[in-house]
Amino acid sequence: MSYTTENLRNVVLLGHSGCGKTTFAETMLFESKATSRRGSIEEKNTISDFTNIEMERGNSIFSTLMNVKWKDSKINIIDTPGFDDFVGEIISSLKVADTGVMLLNAKSGVEVGSEIIWEHINKFSTPAIIVVNKIDDVKSDYETTLEQAKNRFGNKVLPVQYPINEGAGFNTIVDALRMTMYVFPEDGGKPQKMDIPESEINRAQEMHNALVEAAAENDEGLMEKFFDEGSLNETELTEGLRIALAKQEIFPVFCCSATRNMGSGRIMGFINDICPSPADRPAANLVGGDKLVCNAGADTTLFIYKTLSEPRIGNVTYFKVYSGCIKPGDELFNADTRNSERISQLYVANGKNRETINQLCAGDIGVTLKIKEAKTNQTLNTKGKDRKIVPIEFPNSRIRVAVNPPSKQDMEKLMKALYQISEEDPTLIVDQNVALKQTILHGQGQLHLDITKYRIEKVNNIEMEFERPRISYRETITRPANDSYRHKKQSGGSGQFAEVHMRVEPWYEGIPDPSDLTVRKREIDDLPWGGKFEFLWCIVGGSIDAKYINAIKKGVLQKMEEGPLTGSYCQNIRVSVYDGKMHPVDSNDMAFMLASSAVFKSAFQNSAPQILEPIYELEILCSDDVMGDVMGDLQTRRAMILGMGAEGHYQKINAKVPLKELYRYSSTLRSLTQGRAKFNRAFAEYMAVTPDIQNELSRTHQMSMQEA
Template identity: 50%
Template structure:
């Protein structure tokens, strides 16, 4: 393969809503460049991208796929990304390492739900962006309407570069305003015929061309002076101004496509070659400590690993971007996070499932390697003697959760290993081994994300699993003081067991007055691992209970607090005072007082107006104004308390028990346009009817377990 210098390597990411035509456009670009000899289709399941079995099964992209073309002395690395929100982690990592985003808009559907959500990542990383209006052959294509939607959403940066002629089923021509040429395509698509602009289009083309010249000029003072001097700009000067505008996020050029009919991709690639910035022209990468890492082939070698993939029969593939320097086969690099040295024995350029070996890769290029032992997504590999930790990919936080277990209990250990592998590939799927809830919980981006994970477990790993509702980490506390005593007595031949404990329990709060009812000989204040406190007072006088048995009483109380009397949840914020008791000179021992302490605490707890607490989250939901009423109704129907609102945002307090259902409801009523963020706020009392229901369910389960 020909080696390209850093100025002739362009990295583009294809983004857009599902069915906007990203995979088909990628296929066009590879075909036009001669990388493939025949275009595949999504329907026939034979595209270079979307080669995974799960993608064939679903008919949608699930993974981001890396490819490349070679077009007129430039190398264009292409990343085709999923359009569904549930796989937004793949989009985030691809946008992070590419230098230009090509955002596809459907000529009928316009600015869709997926478009809005994906744009957040483009905006965050400030990536130069090209807008490509695709499906202009659709029977209901409406270029003008979609262009207007784009201007409303993206603002004045939307810059018309092309407009279609004969949109709809007869679409076959584009007027290019940079070259002031009409491109007319043959029936089967491919290389167009260059023609003069028809007379009936000349007035509109001249007007739009003048707007384009002004847009190119306004991004640079020297070009603006030149424009005032000459009254126009030539093609090279316009390219210069458009590039500056793209890098400032002040120009989003608009192109026209029918990817299905292979119309327009060649002109788009020409623009990427000539105008879209290369990595060396982009601002230098920033390290976590504020230093710059320029894209310099003469600099120290630095790789950023942005994706990890496990391929059957091949093993672990690590995809990376060369941020600096030149990478050669066999080179050894340091991984500070993995605290190891990695030797890159093989380097590849990837085109979907196919990989082409290369000897070296220059700064700005994208490649992959095999079998790095301790290097994963978001890791940096540096030349020895050089240290740089680059700003990582910021993956979206999970939105839904579900408990998972293997149908065959002998597969439990294997399930843990497999889930770790899947998380390595997909950091947006978080795996939690929750000891409190006694469940393995998957946290994902949505129901589809979890469904695809289950498909992979069953079809790739041959594991049958069950999804169950994830339990809620409730807490228990009390609302008033109560006293109880318990005598533990057991005699069954030989040494017996005897211990009697009298205790008082009270709700604990910060700053509460000292205990005065009895003399406090000793106090232990314990910050509980699950939140809240336990204050334990020793008020024993006259030797009623030997001091050496107090730790056992405390141990019994703590054990019961780890499985609360009300629902089996952790207990918090209680002050316990042991003020009397009895012991036996022979039969009293640690186990006797541990049991007596545990049972006395249980009995007192039930008399102290027990209160169940639930985790509550601060939630923000934003959406277009017209949807605010629907969002408000959904929040209120899911036990949310509205805490504030403005034009586009509603703030609320929502119980965790309602969050999973709420996400799904908001997605439905807003057609996915709501952006929802939730952060843990506090534990708050549950409604009385909810407490009663949960308590009865717990007692019933205890009874059934006792019967068995």
């Protein structure tokens, strides 16, 4: 059966790893009768963590789509992994969700992961509710968790419920919105509704009043009514909360025990009554600035937020319908690849279980198989429409490692598998780096890379080793030098002859022409590896024919691709060719190329060459108590501190650090701070290395050249 847009609710389960998201999804599925038995993490039989790797590790790695029917609604549920290493799965799920369900662990309160995820919720402006889970735990502390949530997420955090008897004996929740007390049977499920006892009535009433006020505050009509009559009726209260929640003016808080199956029914009821349908959300942004309203009656637009390759099935494509409806057999047009795609099968999913469906309408989330080429972030439209939903922006990578198969024969297989994974996971970047002669994997954290290795080994059956990645250095010069070289070869019949005189200089923006030379021709190249190369042809009197210009330039560029010091790319150099000699018979392009390479190399070595290393800018956020350790560690990494100061509840440090010193930084930071820090990094610039590092690098290079 197909649901209308108004009856759809798309929720994403978010929270620090281990707070109970996957278990909560399990209780929602069971309570809504989407499943007939409740699985658990311990028994490795949850609907959401269905891949072998998730079962083996006992936590989520991929986002999983599920759906339940509750009252009038179809609730699409996306469970996400909690670790920041899998941020790609978190933000792609947030892209298509209309409500965030933020789970907190009642025994540990607001954790680092919770704060990181809350920032993502804010960035997406997603309305959110908070569920405090594990109320049955002996160490559960609802009050403290609620206080921390208010403290960290702001005073728009408003409790709807509180537990009466948290801990091992937990079975009762007071609901201040309904002004009802729920008492759960031994094994959870449907609670008995009771009057709130005398002893709790004041506290419940106070919470109720706060909710009424929040409901009235965000709508003028309701505000007037509230002032006139001092209260709101149930319909008005619901309406007011709906408005406030959609505007992120309230973040209501609920209680739950996912393992005991207590509390999820009421939360689904709230999602049905008050959380926004896709039609209640702002229109989607299109590339180019236009907006797309979620309207089932309009032309069809789908957006792919995730793909996964399943054994024996092939590509599984997850999408949200942003406009119109979709039926099996529909022919769509891919706005990114310009290809036509036939949607032959249409499904809704509960983890790995798929059920065919004959239509999905605007706002709904579904699955299709076997579409040809479509990838994450692409938009499919009715023929004739060219809409592109603004793509998900995946973050920069934070860690890199070189990979190798144990034997060369396996390289091709390994590459194929890695490219396959990186297609499903846009936060994993595979770079077959010619300059470094290594294959570099860029990812979000050590766990991210370790999981990738594990997948390659277990799923693809290919051994893979991690290796320290080489650094992409650059070479340049710091003072001018003149030099000349004569290439002469007499071998039997025809010989080879070319002589080139050349000046090399450091190039900089606005460098004046040489005062002692006449520039006849000028070429400035943006080098593919960054920096500039300026080439001046200053031959007067025809000592070298102009037909050799290209060969001479090519000779220089060849050397610039493999610098004399370390074999790295050279940059920001000006070359002026001002004299030379040619031979009427023996001169040719090859001879001039060889002469030019040779003279460039020797001139380069006489112009105080300098090795440059890549510098990254780091932004580190950490809690106060670990600030000292983080700073101390940075000091050992040749870091230049650019600034530090408080940002919200974090301390923020900005620093520039050489890439060489960032090897395994993500793991070090995690263990140094017990996870209470996170960082982002981006390439900043190339900077000169110190003389001792330069000596060491050139020596190592010379040695490796001799070995080779």
